[in-house]
Amino acid sequence: MYLDIGNEHLVREAALSGRRAASETAIILVICVKGLTRVRRDYSRYSITTSFFSAQELDDLIVALRSLGFYVQHFHDEVEFINWAAEGGLDALRQINKLVYAGSINGTGPGRRCLIPSFCALEGIETLNSDAYSSAINRHKFHWTKLLGSFGLRVPTSWLFEPGKSWLAGSTPSPGERVIAKALHEDSSIGVSAEGVGEWSPKIAQHVVELASDLNQAIMVQSFIAGMEVEVPVLELGAVRFAAPTVLLNNSGASDAADFLTYDLVWDDRYRYGAHEMLTPMHQTRLRAAAIQACELLNFRFFSRVDFRLDAAGNEYIIDISTTPHLTRQSSYAHLFATLGLEYADVLAALVGAKLAAARPQSSAQY
Incomplete structure (x- = not known):
């Protein structure tokens, strides 16, 4: 099983908590969208828009949230949201809980993922993201690689x-x-x-x-670590943090040791996820432990992700981390929730439930 019975119960309870709080919760989405967001800075060969949501992915997200009763407002980039919030837009909302979620972001270079967490912290606005420091170090691969390695985690x-x-x-x-x-x-x-x-x-x-x-x-x-690639969603629900390894496959359904995700493959979404049974129980245990330790060391909050490669000897190497993994229908989070028999909307509900369990905004929902 992806999760033991106790952790699966926590996921279901978090989703239920989020659903119960929906009518009194406003979700403010700050998500860049392909073809709709004005790109402020970009690269000539490798466009940052590969990380943007498609219009369909955004629509899926909004429809799922609204189907549960959340009030949803979307902004196409950070500046649009900051201007709105500075003019009192958030204060005008009637909902008790006002939660900001920054997904795909604009611009290039270091530190940009920390803009929304920094602004919200300054203004006392609750977010569904990790704090500014964790969001910033997430975008400096060399620093976090060396930091995790210094604590004994295996990195290339x-x-x-x-x-x-x-x-x-x-x-x-x-x-x-x-x-x-x-x-x-x-x-x-x-x-x-x-x-x-x-x-x-x-x-x-x-x-x-x-x-x-x-x-x-x-x-x-x-x-280059030749071997199976594994994405590991890490969930922080209240005082508990747990992980669920998910095997990354190419579109043919294989996990080739020489495969790697290029810019072109990500742009076209030419990958999917396989059953966790492809991993031995020992590998699952080690991947979970390493992913949880990495997120604890970097203070990642709520929903995060750690990516690994398993070499021929079965050694796990951390190759990527994310404070803000995509929560689209084609994501390891959606795959995980589907295997638990939950709806796509429950991914978002559980994220809200995770926030309620941690920050306890005003709410009649009981976690």
Whole structure:
């Protein structure tokens, strides 16, 4: 089973708590949408819009929330929301609970995911996201990789190329070592391509230099871990935090050890999720423990996610983290809730329930 009976019960109770609070709760969505949001800054080859919701994904989210009785208001980007809130828009809402959820975000480079948590903290507005610090470190791959590694969590060996400064501490991969190049501050596989994966060579080194120039940021190069990729949703419900490993598959239903999510695959949503039974009980236990420890160390809140690769020896390596995993119908969270026999709307209801259990906004709902 994905979750033991006790944790499954907590999920159901959180969803029920969220449903009960719906009539007195306003959900303010700050989510960028493909074709609708004005892109404030972008890259020429790798557009940040790959991380935006599609119009259909946004509609699914809003319809699900409204079907439960939540009041929902959506803003296409952070500036639009901040201007509205500063003019008293939030104060004018009649609902007792007013909760802001920042999903896909605008702009490029470091730190931008912390804008909404910072603003809301300043104004005393409740959010469904992690705090500003956790949201910021989430977008600096090299820092969180080194931090988690220092606590004994298994992470790939990493190197950092800084444009204008060359390689950090003069350290580079050894010739012939299999590596993968990643944009330091971006998500949704922005900057990841076949040209940046392979045995370390002058050709890949040149690709790193060009990628740093294209994206105007440092590039992290990591040892490529060949093996199964696993997304692990981590849920914080009250005083309990637990995790549910979910195997990532390609569209053919396979989990090839040499596969990796490129920018093009993410853009086209060419992936899906497989049964957790593909993992041995031992691997499930270790993945859960490592994911929970990572989220506790970084103080991720409510719903978060940790991604792993399992090598040929069965060792788990953390390759990515997210304070704000997508909660679309094609997400590991939606997959998890479906396996529990819950509706898509329960994903959102449980997120609200998680907030109610932690912050206790005014509410007649009992968790």
